[in-house]
Amino acid sequence: MTDAAGNSVVETRNVWKIFGERADAALEAVRRDGLTKDEVLEKFDAVVGVRDVSISAGEGEIFCIMGLSGSGKSTLVRHVNRLIEPTAGEIRINGVNVGELDAEELRAMRADKIGMVFQNMALLPHRSVRDNVAFALELRNVDAFTRNGVADRVIELVSLTGYGDRYPTELSGGMQQRVGLARALAADPDILLMDEPFSALDPLIRRGLQDEFLELSASMKKTTLFITHDLDEAIRMGSRIAIMKDGEIVQTGTPEEIVTCPADDYVSDFVAGISKLRLVYAHTVMEPVEKYSANAELPALDACPHAHPDDNLDTLIGLAVNQEHPVIIMSDGKPVGVVTKDDLLRGIQGES
Amino acid sequence: MSADDDIRGPFLEFAGPNGGYYADVFLKIQKATLARWHLNPAALIGSFVWAALRGNWILFTIAFVIDLVVAVNAALVYKFAKAAVDNSEKAFLVERYEGWTQSHTVAAIVLFILGRLFFAWLADRLYVGQYSRWRIDRSVNSGVAASRLVIVALVSVLIIPAMLYRSTQFSPDARSCIKQDRAIDRGEEVGFKDRFDCFVIGEFPTLFWIDRPDEITYPRGDDGSRIVKRTPPREGSPPVNLNTFVAQKIDDSVGYVTVFYAFLFDEITRLLRNMLTAITSVFVGTPWPVTMGVLLFAAYRMAGIRTTIFVGASLIYLALFGFWQTAMDTLSLVTAATIICVVAGLPLGIWVGKSVRARYIVTPILDVMQTIPSFVYLLPAIAFFSIGKPPGILATVIFAMPPMVRLTALGIRQVSEDTKEAALAFGANPRQLLLKVELPLALPSIMAGINQVVMMSLSMVVIAALIGAGGMGYIVTEALENTETGRGILAGIGIALLAMMIDRVVQRATLHRR
Numbered sequence: 001m002t003d004a005a006g007n008s009v010v011e012t013r014n015v016w017k018i019f020g021e022r023a024d025a026a027l028e029a030v031r032r033d034g035l036t037k038d039e040v041l042e043k044f045d046a047v048v049g050v051r052d053v054s055i056s057a058g059e060g061e062i063f064c065i066m067g068l069s070g071s072g073k074s075t076l077v078r079h080v081n082r083l084i085e086p087t088a089g090e091i092r093i094n095g096v097n098v099g100e101l102d103a104e105e106l107r108a109m110r111a112d113k114i115g116m117v118f119q120n121m122a123l124l125p126h127r128s129v130r131d132n133v134a135f136a137l138e139l140r141n142v143d144a145f146t147r148n149g150v151a152d153r154v155i156e157l158v159s160l161t162g163y164g165d166r167y168p169t170e171l172s173g174g175m176q177q178r179v180g181l182a183r184a185l186a187a188d189p190d191i192l193l194m195d196e197p198f199s200a201l202d203p204l205i206r207r208g209l210q211d212e213f214l215e216l217s218a219s220m221k222k223t224t225l226f227i228t229h230d231l232d233e234a235i236r237m238g239s240r241i242a243i244m245k246d247g248e249i250v251q252t253g254t255p256e257e258i259v260t261c262p263a264d265d266y267v268s269d270f271v272a273g274i275s276k277l278r279l280v281y282a283h284t285v286m287e288p289v290e291k292y293s294a295n296a297e298l299p300a301l302d303a304c305p306h307a308h309p310d311d312n313l314d315t316l317i318g319l320a321v322n323q324e325h326p327v328i329i330m331s332d333g334k335p336v337g338v339v340t341k342d343d344l345l346r347g348i349q350g351e352s
Numbered sequence: 353m354s355a356d357d358d359i360r361g362p363f364l365e366f367a368g369p370n371g372g373y374y375a376d377v378f379l380k381i382q383k384a385t386l387a388r389w390h391l392n393p394a395a396l397i398g399s400f401v402w403a404a405l406r407g408n409w410i411l412f413t414i415a416f417v418i419d420l421v422v423a424v425n426a427a428l429v430y431k432f433a434k435a436a437v438d439n440s441e442k443a444f445l446v447e448r449y450e451g452w453t454q455s456h457t458v459a460a461i462v463l464f465i466l467g468r469l470f471f472a473w474l475a476d477r478l479y480v481g482q483y484s485r486w487r488i489d490r491s492v493n494s495g496v497a498a499s500r501l502v503i504v505a506l507v508s509v510l511i512i513p514a515m516l517y518r519s520t521q522f523s524p525d526a527r528s529c530i531k532q533d534r535a536i537d538r539g540e541e542v543g544f545k546d547r548f549d550c551f552v553i554g555e556f557p558t559l560f561w562i563d564r565p566d567e568i569t570y571p572r573g574d575d576g577s578r579i580v581k582r583t584p585p586r587e588g589s590p591p592v593n594l595n596t597f598v599a600q601k602i603d604d605s606v607g608y609v610t611v612f613y614a615f616l617f618d619e620i621t622r623l624l625r626n627m628l629t630a631i632t633s634v635f636v637g638t639p640w641p642v643t644m645g646v647l648l649f650a651a652y653r654m655a656g657i658r659t660t661i662f663v664g665a666s667l668i669y670l671a672l673f674g675f676w677q678t679a680m681d682t683l684s685l686v687t688a689a690t691i692i693c694v695v696a697g698l699p700l701g702i703w704v705g706k707s708v709r710a711r712y713i714v715t716p717i718l719d720v721m722q723t724i725p726s727f728v729y730l731l732p733a734i735a736f737f738s739i740g741k742p743p744g745i746l747a748t749v750i751f752a753m754p755p756m757v758r759l760t761a762l763g764i765r766q767v768s769e770d771t772k773e774a775a776l777a778f779g780a781n782p783r784q785l786l787l788k789v790e791l792p793l794a795l796p797s798i799m800a801g802i803n804q805v806v807m808m809s810l811s812m813v814v815i816a817a818l819i820g821a822g823g824m825g826y827i828v829t830e831a832l833e834n835t836e837t838g839r840g841i842l843a844g845i846g847i848a849l850l851a852m853m854i855d856r857v858v859q860r861a862t863l864h865r866r
Contacts, residue, residue, distance in 0.1 A: 081777055103781075111779030122774035126792045136778040138788070183778070193777075 008056035008092075009223040010063075010080055010191055015053045015089035017075055017247075020046025023087050037246050049075040050086070051247035057240075060221040062214075064238030066228055072247035073227045077193050080225065081114045082106055093191065111140045115184030115222075119196040121176045123168040129179050130155065130164035136187040147186075154182045157216065174205035181213070185220075192224040199229065210236055231270050235259070235279065243267055255279055276348060282316055283309035285347035286329045286337030301335060304328045309336065313347050320344055366483050368495030370394070377476045378483060386476075395475035396468055402475070404504040407493025408482050411475060416507070418467035420515060425460035427519035429453055435522070514552065523554040533558065534590065561591035568604045570611040578611050606735045617736050624742035628688050635680040635687075640671065643680065651853075655860030662856060666849035675824065675846045682813055682823035682850065685741065689748040689809040693756050694802060696749075701760025701801070702786070705794075711761070718754040726751050726812055730819050744813065744821025752808035759801030763794025799862040806858060810851050824850070 018026050018040070026044035029035055030051075037048045050072045057063035067073045078084040079091050082098050091098040093113060101109060115136070123132050130151045131138070137147035155164050158178040168176055177197060184192055197213075198206040214237065217224060228234050234241045235255040242252040243266075251263035259279045262268035286309070292298060305319040305327050316339055319327050329337040339347075360375040367374035380386040395402045400415035436449035486492040493500075524532075529550035536542055551557050564585040573579040592600075610617065635643060644667055651663040670679045704710045729747040737743035767790050775789045791798075817825025824847050831840030 083773060083777060107779040107781055109779075110777060114777070116774070116777040118770060118774055120770050122768075122770040124771065124775075124789060124793075126795075135775075135788075139775075139779050139781075139784055187778075 007058055009059050009061075009094055010225060011054075011056040011092045012076070012079065013054050013090050013092070015050055015076070015079055015091065016048075016087045017050040017072070017079065017084060018044075018046050018048050018087045020044060022046055027087050048072075048247050049084075050079070052089075053244075053247070053249050054089075055242055055249065055252065057223050057225060059223055060217075061239050062217060062224045062226055062237050064226045064228060064234040064241045065244060066231055066234040066238075066241055067244035068229055071244040073229075073244050074195050075247075076244070077195055077225050077227055080191070080193055081110050081116065108140075111136050112187055113189050114191045114193060115187060115189040116193040117177070117180045117184045117195065117197040119199050121168070121173075121180045123176060123179055123183070125167065125169055128165050128167060129160065129171070132168060132179055133164075133182045133186050135183055140187070150186055151182075154186045157185065158182045159212070174201055174209060177201060177209065185216075185222075190223060192222050192226075194224060194226045196227050196229065198233065206233075213237070231274060235274065243270070256281065256284075260284060277314040277317070278312050280313045280347050281309065282307050282311045282327075282329050282339060283337070285313070285316075285343045286339045287343065288337050289335050292338040298335075298338070299325045301328060306330045307339070313344065316344060316347075362487070363483070366486055366494045374476075374479070378480050381477070381480050389473070390476065391469065391472035392475040392479075393472070396472035399468065399471060401501070401504060404500045405496045405498070406479065406482075407495075407497065407500055408479060411471075411478055412504075414474065415471050418463070418471060420511070422460050422464045422467060423512065424515055424519045425456045425463060427516045428456040429460060431520045431522070432456065434520075518553050521549060521553060524549050526555050529554065530558070533561070537561075558593045561593065562597045564589050564592050565597060565600055565604075568607065570607060580608070606732065610736055620746075621737050621740075621742040624688070624745055627691075628684060628741055628745065631687050632681065632684040635684045636677060640676055644671075651857050655857045659856045659860050663853050666853045669849055670846050673842055673846065675827075675843065678822075678824050678827060679846060679850055682810070682825070682847075685745060685748070685813045685816075685821060685823055686806060686809045686854075689745050689752060689813065690802070690805050692745070692749045693753045693805045693809070697753050697756030697801070697805070698760055698798070701757040701798075702764055702791075704757055705761035705764025714757065718757060721750055722754045726815055727818075729812075730816065733816075734819055739820040741821050743819055744816035747816050747819070748809050748812040748821075751812040752805045755804035755808065756801045759797045759804065760794065763797025763801075764790055766797065767793045796862065799858070803855065803858045803862070806854050807851060810847070810854065814847055 016027055016030075018030070020026060022044045023046055026040050026046040026048075029044070030040055030048065035043070037051075040046055040048050053072075053076055055063065055065075065073045065076060075084060079086050080093070080098070082091070082101075086099070093109070096109075098106070098109070124135065127135070130148060133154055134142075134147040134151040137150060142150075152164060155161060158181055160175060160178050160182065163171065163175065163179075168179060171179065177200075180197065184194075198209050201209065210233065226234075226237050228237070235258075238255060240252065240254055241258050243250045243258065245266055251258060251267050253261075256279045258267065259271050259274055259276055262271050289298065304325040305323055307316055307319055307327050307329050309329055309331050316327055320339070320341055326338045326340040326343075328335050329339060359379065363375035363378050364371035377386065377390070377392075380390075392402075395411075395415075398405070399419055400412050403409075403411035403415050432449045432453040436446050436453065439445040439449065482492060482494075486494050524546070532542055532546060532550055536547075566582040566584050569581050569583070570578045571581055638646075647667065648660055648664055652660040670676055700714065704714045726747075729750050730743075733743035733747040737746060771789060771793065772785060775785050780788065813821060813823060814825035814828060817823060817829050824843055827843040828840055828847070831837070831843060
């Protein structure tokens with residue numbers, strides 16, 4: 001995984017957002033007394049949107065922020081391009097404090113550095129697909145010839161070739177969201193903010209777009225903050241996941257960490273329904289060789305199937321089927337662990 | 353049996369005394385088996401007292417009003433019967449009063465019977481609504497409480513004697529009341545009954561009399577410049593009421609402004625006249641075949657062939673009946689007014705659409721502009737700009753501007769927050785947001801506003817003919833003065849065709865654009 005502390009592209013430091021007339025007083029009280037969301041609403045008539053959130057996403061990483069509606073995930077991501085001003089805390093993009101930019105610098109950063117995709121597309125209905133895609137460039141006063149060229153290339157990238165002269169309303173939902181994605185990519189930003197981009201689409205199209213986005217992302221190396229309320233999607237897309245509840249981050253980690261070691265009941269409830277086959281790896285379920293040989297005799301290496309520590313449960317099950325012997329986990333040509341069928345079953349259950 | 357008790361339980365609890373009856377009725381209402389002519393006997397007899405005891409103030413008001421109307425009619429019977437006796441020497445008065453006595457007697461009886469029946473029919477049907485509210489909120493009145501009769505007594509004491517007294521007396525006329533006021537001022541003796549009648553019956557009493565203000569004129573002084581000259585009112589001239597006083601003050605201020613800022617109004621008049629001359633030279637100054645051809649071509653380009661045929665037919669009507677020049681005159685006025693409305697209304701509309709404070713300031717002004725009868729605009733227009741076309745245009749602009757502002761603001765406000773947010777997220781500055789997102793998305797609404805402006809300008813331009821704006825309206829006003837029905841109708845049709853023609857073209861043009 002990316003070393004987030006070293007070269008984070010997007011970073012939030014202790015960001016708070018409280019909505020309401022008396023936000024500052026509420027913030028002070030919350031910090032002092034640790035009030036809950038409901039208490040703040042009652043006492044200050046203010047809503048805690050984001051509560052002391054620090055995250056950082058490294059270059060090329062897809063950082064998923066997952067939470068149910070009202071958990072503050074959309075609010076959090078809007079702080080990154082300062083569509084919402086934080087009540088406290090700071091946001092850094094490539095080390096630059098976003099809060100200190102003046103209006104023109106901020107506009108330049110939004111146009112050049114950050115692309116955003118919205119759940120409801122928010123395309124401009126009076127502009128053709130090409131003009132929608134070229135919107136960010138047009139706002140930066142790029143001449144029509146150049147921006148149309150760029151737009152056409154990006155349209156091709158999201159497989160909408162030939163649709164440039166149509167109006168958005170003539171396109172299906174999935175295609176409209178491709179336009180949304182193309183618009184975000186057109187200015188070649190470093191960062192993509194994706195606010196539940198695929199939530200409004202039906203499952204098949206969503207799946208297709210997820211795959212396409214993963215491919216694009218792998219080739220383009222854009223740092224992405226990906227918001228979703230769907231844990232399956234978060235696990236599919238994210239290199240790391242932050243789970244939010246009531247404005248707070250409950251847990252941050254790789255998909256495997258989230259699934260195998262949920263931080264609390266809230267997360268484990270979410271994780272309960274998730275298939276672990278592709279998320280749990282040999283090194284988590286195996287018994288170290290020494291421990292195994294203390295209780296039983298290690299079978300002959302040649303008789304056993306071999307696997308790598310980074311192989312997932314799915315692979316291990318494939319190897320273990322029709323085998324009397326346990327699977328030996330080999331690293332650098334040496335056996336490091338043993339996975340018996342009991343270990344496998346425990347691993348599937350999630351109690352490794 | 354216990355299940356039935358369970359169902360009836362809340363009804364009994366709600367209704368209190370005589371709960372069994374209401375439980376039966378409410379159950380029937382819920383089962384939709386209540387007889388069509390079901391009446392509540394208690395309500396039939398008790399009327400508003402019943403409603404008050406049950407704490408249903410809606411029913412109370414209904415019953416009270418019904419009974420009050422009956423009582424007033426009865427009082428009128430008494431009044432006219434007495435008047436017939438008092439004036440027995442004058443046969444025609446006796447006949448008149450006896451006729452009135454009779455009709456009010458019938459009214460009182462019929463209203464009493466029908467009103468009570470209606471109320472008794474309505475009573476349970478509304479009372480069940482109170483039950484439903486009580487189910488949700490237990491603080492809603494339930495049961496029977498004698499304490500509520502206090503309110504009945506209070507209301508009755510306040511209303512009934514005054515109403516009955518008023519109905520049994522002939523009201524004094526306003527003039528005699530004013531005379532009486534003066535007499536009181538002079539210290540003469542006036543009976544209590546006369547004072548009371550003037551104060552309570554008839555027109556709202558004039559509470560304060562104000563000394564007649566100085567008459568102000570603005571004659572030229574010795575050096576030829578205007579001076580303010582105050583003439584005190586004649587000795588002993590009577591005081592005036594608030595209306596006269598304020599009207600006089602308004603007249604004075606208008607007079608002052610017109611006299612001392614004449615250069616300003618002259619300048620505006622000159623500007624308007626220049627603008628109008630330019631437009632008129634296009635519509636009127638061009639030979640009719642050219643104008644007609646251009647109009648038809650424009651209609652075809654903007655609205656298609658069917659509308660063009662209609663426009664052609666309308667133009668031919670105007671031409672054949674000899675309205676060509678006047679119609680083009682009217683069109684020039686409408687064009688001038690519309691241009692001013694759009695140029696001034698669009699920025700104002702954008703401002704109102706974007707700023708909440710602007711909305712609070714401008715909306716009431718627009719309401720006033722739209723609700724004041726259009727004729728009223730003519731008066732200040734004349735006062736400031738005298739008569740002719742320029743004040744006509746100004747009156748038209750005031751009348752026709754509100755929809756432009758309103759619909760522009762509406763269009764701007766209707767642009768969804770999401771779309772604006774997206775534009776901001778891609779780095780739009782406020783100007784770009786307005787020009788590239790908000791205005792294009794508000795365009796349909798703005799076009800509707802322009803259409804409204806054109807229509808309203810046309811109707812106002814006709815009225816503005818009263819102050820010399822000329823055009824089609826002049827023919828209509830002239831016909832009105834000389835009762836030339838035929839001419840008036842022909843010109844009226846011409847105006848209608850003109851309006852429909854513009855409306856069709858503008859609407860079609862907006863549709864085509866989409």
